[in-house]
Amino acid sequence: MRIPLVLFLLAPLVEIASFILVGQAIGVLPTLGLVLLSAVAGVVLLRFQGAGILRRLQSEAQRGVDPGRELVHAALLAVAAFLLIVPGFFGDIIGILLFLPFVRDLAWRLIKPRIVMTSTFSGGGGFRPQPSPRDNVVDLDEDEFRREADPNSPWRGPRIGRD
Numbered sequence: 001m002r003i004p005l006v007l008f009l010l011a012p013l014v015e016i017a018s019f020i021l022v023g024q025a026i027g028v029l030p031t032l033g034l035v036l037l038s039a040v041a042g043v044v045l046l047r048f049q050g051a052g053i054l055r056r057l058q059s060e061a062q063r064g065v066d067p068g069r070e071l072v073h074a075a076l077l078a079v080a081a082f083l084l085i086v087p088g089f090f091g092d093i094i095g096i097l098l099f100l101p102f103v104r105d106l107a108w109r110l111i112k113p114r115i116v117m118t119s120t121f122s123g124g125g126g127f128r129p130q131p132s133p134r135d136n137v138v139d140l141d142e143d144e145f146r147r148e149a150d151p152n153s154p155w156r157g158p159r160i161g162r163d
Contacts, residue, residue: 015088022089038092042084045099049077068115069108076104 023031053074060067076098083095097103 011090014090018089019087034089035087038095039085039087042081042095045084046077046081049099050074053077068112072108072111072115073101073104076107 019031022034026034053070057067057070057074060070080095080098083091083098098107
């Protein structure tokens with residue numbers, strides 16, 4: 001719990017430091033140009049990569065394949081684009097890395113064991129629920145069920161307050 005909080009607090013400091021270092025190395029205007037270029041690149045890459053992800057989601061849905069991997073890829077692409085659009089060089093580096101398919105695959109392999117799927121996509125048009133422990137319940141009508149008294153039941157005995 002403390003590590004994400006520390007990272008959240010340190011990220012702006014790292015970005016400010018990267019602006020200072022890059023600004024000193026190449027100047028103010030080229031630094032601002034790089035920031036604008038990374039924002040435009042983020043929008044363009046998200047548009048092209050996002051369209052590809054949507055096509056792959058559709059094809060996997062038609063084949064009845066689990067779309068979990070493609071959904072994680074889509075989420076990582078959105079994070080990557082956000083990191084490129086928001087000014088900062090450290091975030092840009094992480095964003096560019098997330099646009100690389102093998103980095104997203106690595107993230108998928110790390111995330112996959114932690115994901116619990118409660119339904120699977122059926123190619124016939126929708127999600128099909130996975131069997132659950134309640135699926136072995138037998139539903140009987142009143143004429144199919146009757147209760148018989150068990151003489152050995154610990155719950156059998158005199159009832160207080162009932163006639």
